[in-house]
Amino acid sequence: MELDVLKEVHLDPKNVRLEVADAKVEADIIEDLFVNEDALGLVEGICKVGYLTHETPVVLKRRGKSVVVEGNRRLAALKAIQNPMLVPDYQARIAALAALLPDRSALSKIRVMVAPNQTEADQLIAAIHTGNLRKAWSPSRQAAFFQAQIDAGRKLNELLTRYPTIDVRKFVFRAHIINLFKSVKYDDAELQDFLTTKKWARGLSTLARIYESKDFLELTGLAMQADGRVTKTVSDPVFKNIATAIVQGMHDENINTRSLNSVKSPRYTQLMGELRRIVADGTESTRPSGSEAPGATGSAGGGAAAAGGSSPTGTGTSSGSGASTGAASGTAGGATTTKQPPAGKKKKPKNLDLGQVKAPDSYPEALKLLLGELSEIDVQKFPNATFLMIRAVLEKSIKAFAEAKSIDIKATGNNQNGRVQLGHALNWLLDYVKPNGPKYLIQVVEGVRTGKLVTYTNSSDSLNAVNHNHHFKVDADQAFAMWSSIDSIMRYAMKP
Template identity: 25%
Template structure:
């Protein structure tokens, strides 16, 4: 091919527009200010600004731009241009303006030499620049794109005249369909109406890697359960709707399944090595049963969470021998009429009832953990613990987390700490102190067990925003303004549940 040099011209930084379709941006930003904010938050533009101040702006690799109706759009070099814009006017990035001003103050002399005009290479079109930009990021001289960024790049090439097959022909050897699936899955997630705002933020951010999430949706039964129906070219069906629109039209069952799946990824309980994604495994079948099981009417006296009798209403007193609270016996199938006090459920204590008589199942909501007022303690074998600790487990099982989320959280913290102490006391070497003081003992003892490693790490190092972590429990205990909702309680329980079950096993 003959050499046809593209023009290099000088343009004011103020006249350059960031690329709102930039493949570094997972979901298209609505304006330049939002794109600038995203790039600073996710692409470490602050480091680029620091290097420019320290070493000066060097244009051996000039930004690549194209001209459209909005002016000159930066196709390659958005980080550098973003850094220059922010250094010129820190108010453009409100969340980072203090850091930028501090840099400018520290490099007061160098900042006087910052350019207001830079050279750029002008491409006749976005399409003409695309293969050259891709080549720049495939070698070692540039930061390689993540799979998410590559996915957004290939997806951006689609239009009314360019099909997936056209892209495959142009980029032979590239898993184009796989990347298209990643891109549309991200956009699908951005359109879903999550009940938990923090879960939506996780779903559309780089924290959720599509290269991990694809292990779930590449299973056709899982993808169908959450509403992801892929065509052969990797795009979503129906093709008449954008992925965001499809995500916004999920049924309540599909949305509930999607939220559960993402919550498990966020908690680290699902990952690329999870057996749940192997169709031949029992874990996969259990996951599918959970995601797709239709609502079942609850029989009187039966818990929604399992087939065991409903937890009895726990009395505040009286106390038995040695000052301990006397525990009522577990109700039997025919004890409801004989002894009403023993057949009481959390609903009898004033909580909102979700169950209705079995003769009228149509008024029940779906039988899903996130629709229940009580935590599911099935599989947690606390029958061998001390009487008072057993009482606390019974009370946690009975408490209505919709009405008393803070109380449930505080009780959960107490149970975690008490169970750790009970566990090590039975080993012959006691653990003493508060939760943060005794948890390193758990980490040292069990932190290398594959099934518990993620859970222990999340509890130990999670922030105040991670339900179930030590910091989250402590913040709730000491910060009167801390807010906790029922879903936070459920998420905290999902995190510590496997650890409690392990700690409740007898020492071998």
């Protein structure tokens, strides 16, 4: 069919892309697609490159109206091109782009395909957005699609049959885990509100790095059995504390994809240690391994999907349920209040980036623990404590590096009365790097050792001053600058 974009075809209020649930007013849907799905970028592409016809929008007939179920961004862009006033916040930019078109009216009608029913449309939509045919939806959108299927009463086996080319288990698993975290009754109202924000939605890839890990699945015992039962080996109060620790870290921004970029990263190691302590503290209230979790539902249609005993993420276990885990319990840690920066002012970073600093398994546990704590500390609140910790991890990392090389720094003459301090460690490292390389590190070590190549607060003398001089202090910017100056040294020290 060929339809008029303004008069004869309508946007889908149930579109899974939308941040606004079941929006009723088309103006709200258009605004949402421009704000959250970059429909303006599509306007620019159409106006500068042309309207590409290799993908035809799909419509359904609903109550006598043609509603687009695939191609909502394209339709929103075309509607805005015809009438920029539909999106007031983008009106001038849309009008400027539309002026590039030789004939705007040529885009006033759109060719669409009509799906016979919602089920047939869903099969096409899923193949497009969760397969490899095009750029996939975001993790939350992918999960939302299959969560909607489950909420509509679909069984997992039915979904597996309907979408044979898609890793359905993965998406169903993700949807249930998200629901599991959202169902917890957090003691801190700020955390409860956080789970309704876009910041939480954007952080779901961070959450995935945790719940897809073997450590987390073994620790919680979350699994979907062949008959659809959801089981876990931790009690609801213990899981509440686990969820609180994770959500608090995501809220405070010290748990993110950069700090958890590896299962050997300091923050990941520190987090898993914290979760193990939570589980250990709740041992007496934990049910025997393999018992069914209270509140867990017994079928995919009721909020938990059967996974045939296999893991959707290849780890051997699988998802949680959407059942409430809000049993009363203490939180995993005190809540903090995050001050919002003034409008228009860029928010300053709170944590050091230790994403590329991963201690080898052979390094002492004390150093690994210190790196984990350093990755979590709020630099803006505690710049001097951060500076002290930077000094400690630098000295200990160099010593661990030498030890891994079977070298006794003290025996090289770098000591004072038999004691090796930071200055001695840096002197030894400089002597070691000069003949062994890499050459670029010579100036870096020299700069930190002497302070001649950089500002004073980036020198080892300032690191010693913050430790010994009761009149010396630093601010957050200086702490970040110091970490930046030793970043190359730290990465080198982690690879003996």
